[in-house]
Amino acid sequence: MKIKGYYWAIITAAVLVVLAIFIVPLMTGGDDNSNSGSPHSADQQASYESIDYKPVVETYQSLIQENPNDSFVLDSFGNFYMQSGQYKEAKDQYEKAAALNPNNPSFFAGTGEAYSMLGMLDLANREIDKGLALDPGNQTLMVLKGNVLANQNKRDEAKTWWKKAYDLNPSTRIGAMAGQLLQGQAAGSSTDSSGSSNPHATGEIPLE
Numbered sequence: 093m094k095i096k097g098y099y100w101a102i103i104t105a106a107v108l109v110v111l112a113i114f115i116v117p118l119m120t121g122g123d124d125n126s127n128s129g130s131p132h133s134a135d136q137q138a139s140y141e142s143i144d145y146k147p148v149v150e151t152y153q154s155l156i157q158e159n160p161n162d163s164f165v166l167d168s169f170g171n172f173y174m175q176s177g178q179y180k181e182a183k184d185q186y187e188k189a190a191a192l193n194p195n196n197p198s199f200f201a202g203t204g205e206a207y208s209m210l211g212m213l214d215l216a217n218r219e220i221d222k223g224l225a226l227d228p229g230n231q232t233l234m235v236l237k238g239n240v241l242a243n244q245n246k247r248d249e250a251k252t253w254w255k256k257a258y259d260l261n262p263s264t265r266i267g268a269m270a271g272q273l274l275q276g277q278a279a280g281s282s283t284d285s286s287g288s289s290n291p292h293a294t295g296e297i298p299l300e
Contacts, residue, residue, distance in 0.1 A: 145176055163189040163196065170202050179209040190222075197223035201233050208240050216240045231257045231266040238273065251277050 152169040159165055170185035183206035190199035200223030207216035217240050223233045238253035254277070257270035 145172075148172060161192055163193040163199065166192070167199060167202065170206070174202070174206060174209075179206045182206040183210065195226060197227040197230055197233060199223075200226070201230075201236055204233075204236055204240070208236070208243065213240055213244050229260060231260055231264065231270070234260070235266060235270050235273070238270070242273075247277060 149172075152165070152172065155165045156162075156169065166185045166189035170182045170189065173179070173182035173185060183203055186199050186202035186206060190196070190203060193199065200219045204216045204219035204223065207213070207219060217237070220233055220237050220240065223230065224237065227233065234253050234257035238250040238257070241247075241253065242250035251274060254270045254273045258267050258274060261267045262271055
């Protein structure tokens, strides 16, 4: 199948993001990170925060203008906004994608995660439940559901969802992530499950 030309533009934009996030900070010097929880030095972190995402945003905006009904483009734009910490903007793109294609659970995973990062947990649950109604056996949605419940201090319910995800297939990366969350729960860990491990937004784990 021939890939549409503007999809290549999205791939190029994604590469630019990766270069900006992972390569540029490493080229800015500074290696004293012994007193920080970050893998980067203070100088590197400052460089990361100063990254200009405008060219990538403009690329996506141009793609959407040319293809306003393409949910793939909208979802990809939402993923970019999630990766760069712009959660409201991410939510808006995911909602547009879901409106165009309400049968894709991935879009509801993204919307739910964005709402979670905005602290709107009831709305996050609502969107994740929409995705689970479409795909009850989706590991990503199960983990996200557990994360939101954990942030609502519903630890037992959260554990139930993480266990479902783990039992479904512990050999996948999302299954391993669920196992780690269960271990943290068993150890009484105060693990932040607000969304830092979001597999949908970071691209670490593809929606299954």
